[in-house]
Amino acid sequence: GAGVSQSPSNKVTEKGKDVELRCDPISGHTALYWYRQSLGQGLEFLIYFQGNSAPDKSGLPSDRFSAERTGGSVSTLTIQRTQQEDSAVYLCASSLGGMYNSPLHFGNGTRLTVT
């Protein structure tokens, strides 16, 4: 079956521009996560959705970052006024909600480069 789909796979943008990253989770997965992966930094948690609500957005680095999820499915991560330190791979994952033993299923990520 279809896995987690992220688009675009690569994005190059100029400093100061806004970008939108999209995630389409596995059908039926109510939980959705955004992580950021930088070289040597591992995976940094950004935000978690259960349905359309975000019980934990503690990882968003600044108010330039925001995310929404509509219809309990597709999610968009928006970065406003991008900075060079935003360059990273942004990973989306989904899982069956409400189950601690449910593993996350990851997309292939969006590689963001801010020039």
Add this chain to the structure above:
Amino acid sequence: AQSVAQPEDQVNVAEGNPLTVKCTYSVSGNPYLFWYVQYPNRGLQFLLKYITGDNLVKGSYGFEAEFNKSQTSFHLKKPSALVSDSALYFCAVREGGSNYKLTFGKGTLLTVNP
């Protein structure tokens, strides 16, 4: 707060030898532990998990992990390494309660030499 430590940035082993990738964790309640693997330019793939029960957990591609509560460790092991096992490995922990956040370690780069 939950946290994970992977003390080795890199592990090198010869093909055919046993491999161990180390992971220790910290949670305030019962841990739910996971291992993921990332091949170059790919997303993370789930390998195995520990929820409860037997301390030795078996997963994909011949990998297994041993849960040790007293040492708060969850080391990944494989009896005989393959060159194709070369990848970046991540340990992750989630604690119970209302928090479904999965916290990852910084990753360990495993290189298996022919």
